[in-house]
Amino acid sequence: MQGETRNATLAELGLTLPGGKSQEITGISVDSRLVDAGHLFAALPGTRLHGAEHAAAALDRGAVAVLTDRAGAEVARDALAGRDVPVILAEDPRQTLAFAAALFYRRQPETMVAVTGTNGKTSVATFARQIWEALGLSAMNLGTTGVEGAYAAPLGHTTPEPVTLHRLLSEAAQAGVTHAAMEASSHGLEQRRLDGVRLAAAAFTNFTQDHLDYHVDFDAYFAAKAGLFARVLPEDGTAVIDIDDPRGPEMAAIAQARGQDLLTVGRAEGAALRIIGQRFDPTGQELRFTWNGEVRQVRLNLIGGFQAENVLVAAGLAIASGAEPEQVFAVLSQLSTVRGRMQLAAQRSNGAAVFVDYAHTPAALETALAALRPHVMGRLVVVYGAGGDRDRTKRPLMGAAAAAGADVRIVTDDNPRSEDPAAIRLQITAADGAALDIGDRAEAILRGAAALEPGDALLIAGKGHETGQTVGDDVFPFDDVEQASLAVAALDGHIA
Ligand SMILES: CC(=O)N[C@H]1[C@@H](OP(=O)(O)OP(=O)(O)OC[C@H]2O[C@@H](n3ccc(=O)[nH]c3=O)[C@H](O)[C@@H]2O)O[C@H](CO)[C@@H](O)[C@@H]1O[C@H](C)C(=O)N[C@@H](C)C(=O)N[C@H](CCC(=O)O)C(=O)O
Ligand SMILES: Nc1ncnc2c1ncn2[C@@H]1O[C@H](COP(=O)(O)OP(=O)(O)OP(=O)(O)O)[C@@H](O)[C@H]1O
């Protein structure tokens, strides 16, 4: 289905031309290769080049107007010379583009929320969608796992660029979606990709090191995330902040300085949604929390202490955007995890559980194992590996994390890509000498599941939701969740 596209004048998109001239456009493109006749070409400064270098190509493909900055106009001077094409100069063309795209595609789900933070974005956005669905609303989430829920579509980015984003929001709204939760990646915020979205509430989960290849330093990375509250969320919006994170109070202060309402989450005293107790069992946890001082208790069929924080942040977003708190708390027991993130994939007939998680860094493996431990009375078994053609230094660190966190370890292949798989495994076992080395991932999973005694649990780490294994240039179908079921069925004689 097409979004509510139309021909629009630049003036309708908030783009004024010198001399009050008018120009109609049929679409907007940020990439010259995607320009069609009648498009506005947004020539943006990039990390590798200025989009204005491709202005000539965009015009050849039929662009009728160009949006850029001063530097871009300079770059495109020759290309534009002699062509009667209006150029809109903007201080911050990415933000101008975001606003123009919002006006061009017009419709958005009525109630929109966004979540930022280093970890937990996909989980929070998914839980928010599930809460709304359980309340009978037409809802979706948008992010790393694509667009999911009442409207579905694949995505290439966690936070898509504004043209794609607003086309999807418009299509979804037209399909009847009224509630949407989106992930705000730090790249997306920095590049103003979601500046045109009308948010009722926004959330912050936590802040740890990541993406320092893109942001110049830690402070710049924090500033990008803070932009969600300092710039994107309007003053009448509500900020939902996890104040347990060391940077949470700073984020809350930024929101308050804008006059936004604050809904705090965490274990810390004073949190509006405050975790006061958690009891873990093999398939989930009992969560005790207070809402404005009043005690509640709910069952969460979710593994990992941190999921309670994600759930309460999602509940905070639902409440902040208009849902009835009592109704929200009543549906929390129905929430299920994001695919491939601490997902219960199968269970042996002796009760031992098999989990699949996407942990593919030393810190993530450490966190995943530590989060599983309180759920497990017996031994923790882990099947893990490391991808080829990726950071080699993480391999021994992953070995050390597994050795420290799990009782029984099997090192296997992840996505070897162009590397020798056995050599990758050796670099891991260098730091985990007691681990078994079984290259074939299906066999490793079978052996891991076979080792499970009552009360034990198996974590299959590294590939999460992935559905293929890349060996050389080939991608073979491979799904950890499916392999876990097959292994358990083979061992116990039934499909789990
Ligand atoms: C680092 C980064 O975010 N780059 C984004 C940025 O591209 P860039 O600045 O590198 O672009 P460039 O290659 O220098 O080109 C400059 C401009 O010229 C245009 N161009 C380029 C070539 C051409 O022939 N014609 C043309 O018009 C490009 O579309 C671009 O607008 O602007 C482009 C258009 O908006 C984005 O597609 C591109 O995302 C790239 C593909 C990307 O991989 N981004 C990742 C890192 C990202 O955004 N990830 C986050 C999540 C991260 C996480 O949490 O894990 C996400 O939200 O997905
Ligand atoms: N609140 C949290 N605190 C600490 N770790 C978390 C939290 N939530 C999730 N994680 C860890 O981060 C992993 C990824 O979770 P999720 O996909 O929800 O995060 P994300 O922010 O969307 O990540 P990405 O930037 O990769 O899309 C989980 O598998 C888990 O190990």
Ligand SMILES: N[C@H](CCC[C@H](N)C(=O)O)C(=O)O
């Ligand atoms: N986005 C990450 C995912 C890694 C997942 C892991 N299964 C691997 O293949 O290394 C990367 O490409 O480095």
Ligand SMILES: [Mg+2]
């Ligand atoms: Mg994500």
